[in-house]
Amino acid sequence: MTSATETTPGSNAQRERRRRILDATIALADEGGFDAVQMRAVADDADVALGTLYRYFPSKIHLLVTALGRQFDRAEQQSRSRQVPGDTPHERVMHVLGVTTTALQKQPKLTEALTRAFMFADASVADEIHDVGMKLTAMLTHAIDGTDQTREPTEEDEAIVRVIGDVWLSALMGWVTGRTSAADVTRSMDVAVRLLLR
């Protein structure tokens, strides 16, 4: 038994199963969105029994929100190191939002699946949701303050970041449900950021 490949608990075989499940989830979501992530299909593709899938993730929502967390981790790792370009908080925040929105547009089905799961999550998924919220907050706060650390994040910064996150979620909701366009998302964010960071 080699060890320490991950911090996830369980035996090697279990970590492997978990990875296969999340990979299958992302692949199915990327192809067909929320509806295509069917529990029987995930189990089949991941080569586990349906009961096992439910042992690892107690519901489709848990499964998708966990997958969202993993995606967020990867995106954050990519962006954390780099300095955010832009001379003002406004410019930097819009840059981060722009880059992210562009990335989401490239995998619209996946975005739809993960966003819907996030919206539908109830109290039993509070931990995972909180996790995702923290990562988003960290990303935006980092953008407001810049990497040069000229100032500490103030309480006001945090409040602004929360409002931006809310507007973003609403905009994403409109987009993934097909009621608005991706350009509308950018437009909404631009207006909100202009109002908040002035």
Next chain:
Amino acid sequence: MTSATETTPGSNAQRERRRRILDATIALADEGGFDAVQMRAVADDADVALGTLYRYFPSKIHLLVTALGRQFDRAEQQSRSRQVPGDTPHERVMHVLGVTTTALQKQPKLTEALTRAFMFADASVADEIHDVGMKLTAMLTHAIDGTDQTREPTEEDEAIVRVIGDVWLSALMGWVTGRTSAADVTRSMDVAVRLLLR
């Protein structure tokens, strides 16, 4: 055939059926929330066949979003006439939000059902969603400007109203999914309004 009881199309019997369906929907939602609004139960309570229910409303989401629109109409009628108290836009907006949030808290199950439907609605419900959005926008714009009509709603007013609506939806989402408290909703709104109307 007496006429002109409503602007809704169809025969008297059809308008009656439609009303019974929406009444049953609201009653079930008020008692047990989103999950309790089961299509078979709605059909039974409204004394129509399941197929008839689907002829009137093509999905559970359409049904609930239409019910939401009806509730909004009633709330709007109540508030439209009255002058919104408060000397500043901030005070007036917070008053409207406070009154509405209090009302929603009194029927948490109903709020949960209608909010969830709103969040889940896809493009096929765009018209109904747009309708609800317009009503909310009108209410908030009215509050910002006051009844005394000292000024026209500016483009900025409209942008602010949209952002407030977004924050409100996010806050409601957290509350109806049991992840945050009703007090958190008020707090979120207060912070957002303070940031936007300064």
Next chain:
DNA sequence: TCCAAATCTAGAACGTGTTTCAATATCATA
């Protein structure tokens, strides 16, 4: 190495949103 406990598998089964269909009822009009 052997055994008990934990885990995994295959598959059936249940609940609820949605679809479908044949039979019946209602309506609008000639």
Next chain:
DNA sequence: TATGATATTGAAACACGTTCTAGATTTGGA
């Protein structure tokens, strides 16, 4: 009023999330 079109009914059937069960298989400790 008769008749064809339209609406309603009742019931069955399907899809997918979820639960449950009985029998392998794996695992970890004596």
